[in-house]
Amino acid sequence: MEGGGHTILWPLEGSFKLYKQRGEPCRIRIDENGLTVTSDGSEGRTEVIKASDMVGCVCMKAPPEEIKSHSAYFTIFSYPLNMKKKRKRLALCFQVDHNDSFEENYGIACKWKAAVYHAVRKYGITEPQIDHSKKLLILINPNSGPGKARQVFRRQVAGVLGEGEVKYEVLVTERANHAHEIVRSLDLTTYSGIVILSGDGLLYEVYNGLLQRSDWEEAIQFPVGIIPGGSGNGLARSIAHWLSEPYHANPVLVSTLNIVYGHLSPMDLVLFETADRKRILSFLSVGFGIISDIDIESERLRIIGESRFAVWAVARVANLRKYHARISFKRVTPSHSTTTSRVKPVLERSQTVQEERRESHEHILKSRSVELQGDEVCESFLEQSCSVNMVDAQELPVRNSLIRNEAGQQSEESQSNGTDRSGFTIPPLDQPVPDDWETMEDNFVMVYTCYHSHISTDVFLAPDARPDDGCMWMISLGSTTPKSTIARLLLGIDGSHLNLPGVEIIQVSALRIEPLCAKGCLTVDGEVVPWAPMQCEVLAKRGRIMTR
Incomplete structure (x- = not known):
């Protein structure tokens, strides 16, 4: 996002007509709360669009055929939540015609553009942020x-x-x-x-x-x-x-x-060490058994998208496989589990300020806002005077x-030749696990460990997982797990699966997987890795992901 090189006036207020609006201009104000638009009609409704819902602003000039060709325009783009809690695109285009000179009007529009980006950057996004200049x-x-x-x-x-x-x-x-x-x-x-x-x-x-x-x-x-x-x-x-x-x-x-x-x-992030002493960096999951089998074997159905997982799950439950393996892990107790550095936000939509009733953007600004669909851009009615990198x-x-x-x-x-153990604090694979680790050996239907709540759009595997909680969430199905339980789990991994008998979830900070049978499918982040011993540990908060 760029705010231009104009001096930021803060807070900023003014009166402008919405594009092709009849009647009196709207009063608008931008401050730390966002954009406030007040109509001067008989009801005098006020709409507040939060700074965290705005994304940007573009300044434009009118084409020569416009009656007021000296006018400048600025369009503020936002994506507020509507009444159905969905993000809806809202583009408000304001006309600036206070002066007889286009240059003066355009200067006013640019000041509003600078104020919009100041609001978004300072009040709509918390630090740290990416370097927006790059x-x-x-x-x-x-x-x-x-x-x-x-x-x-x-x-x-x-x-x-x-x-x-x-x-x-x-x-x-x-x-x-x-x-x-x-x-x-x-x-x-x-x-x-x-x-x-x-x-x-x-x-x-x-x-x-x-x-x-x-x-x-x-x-x-x-x-x-x-x-x-x-x-x-x-x-x-x-x-x-x-x-x-x-x-x-x-x-x-x-x-x-x-x-x-x-x-x-x-x-x-999670750092892995394989049997041939190679390192793998993971951000999502590791596991073997029925979920890994479904993920890999359903690749032939990738053209149908994520529905392929449900289709293949039916086949795998009917022909159940078990894998003899030894699993060692370092358990994380709730008292030692790191907590997220950012409070999970409460989702709220930009509201209409009105004592008698609360109404949506669509009602207050109906026929006054520029609602662009799909790939439509403001050039359809105005000539942009700034360039966007497309x-x-x-x-x-x-x-x-x-x-x-x-x-x-x-x-x-040279450092990827299989001898580098930098980043590890756990002992090598050829040494015993530490005394504070636990070990279980079984003919597993599944052992699957994830670091986030979901491993796909509809597979809600670890409901309490957070991106930076410092642990992995391991779910195991042992040899005695009934087929009915497995079927119920696969057909409804929505959080309730953790209450099924035979389903266990454990928070761990380090993990060692040792296959004890000849064949199996071991995956890291959905990618197949050799069916051989491997181990991993959490690199807490070492990644940085772009969010709101």
Whole structure:
């Protein structure tokens, strides 16, 4: 977001007509509470749009054919909650015609633009924030999920970023591990953050590319953002749940607004050590058994999106598998569990200030606001006098600016030869677990550990999990778990599954998995890893995720 180079007058008040409004002008004021719009009609209604619901402002001039071609205009974009608790786009276009000179009117419009961004930055977003003066690198996987990520960007994401004047550069990945290769040699100082428009798999590539760098301890703290575009969107769903945002109504919009605001929330990461002494960085989950089997085996149905999980669950329950394994873990008791540094917000909508009744934006500003649909932009009636960075994802090649020097790349490759244990505090895999760990051995139907509330849009695995609670949430189903319980769990992982007999959830800070049978499917963040011993521990609050 940019506020322009104009002096900020604060608070700011004035009287302006809404575009094509008849009658008297509205009185508007912007301050720490947001934007207050008071109509001068007989009822004199007042509407307050919170600073945290506004995203940006654009200044424009009238085309020559307009009667008042000396007029300037400023449009304020916001996404308040409507009566149904859904985010609805609201664009209010105000006409400035106080003076006979366009330049003077335009100067007034620019002062309002500066005030809008001041309100959003200082009162709508808490610190820390991304560096808004730099551009974002947006990575798009065109083959993720149903294969519509590129269209999602053009139709749903680019317009919102444009309204917030967010600078960005788009790169469309061309092959598996392309993102991994890019971030290993990326000049991070060029960007304010990396945004993923894909499923969770592309973020897995990004984090493990950052892990391969010589400066990995700093690199893994680089700001990241996620916009759902795949068949598994666990992180995006979990963030929305934590923020109490109405995700299901419009998942892409809710997630894109996180990117526009760019508040940086701490997020736990998990560092793995494999049997061949390689390291893996994880942000979502690890597990084996029926959930992992469903996730991987249903890949052939990815074209139907997240519905593939439910379809394949039926087949797996009918043909149940069990896996002999030994699980060791360090339990986290509630008294030692770290708490989130940010209170979960209460979701409130911008309200109409009126003693007798409370009404929606649509009622008060009906036929006075500019309601743009889809890809429509204000140019349909006004000529913009500012430029918004819009980039076609199809036209962007891999730029040279993404690549660091060769020497740096060689040093990063040398540390990934399987001998590096930096970052670990737990003993190596070939040594016994510490005395304060617990161990269980069984023919497991499932052992699945997640670090967030959701592992996909509709799989609410750990209801009490938070992004920075300092622990992993391990759920296990032992050999004696009835098929009826397993079926009920898979068909309704909505929080109530924790009350089913035989279902146990444990908070842990470190975990060791030792397979004791020949075959199995072990996954980290939904990606298959070798069916062999591995262990991990939490890197508390080492990641930074973009949120509201």
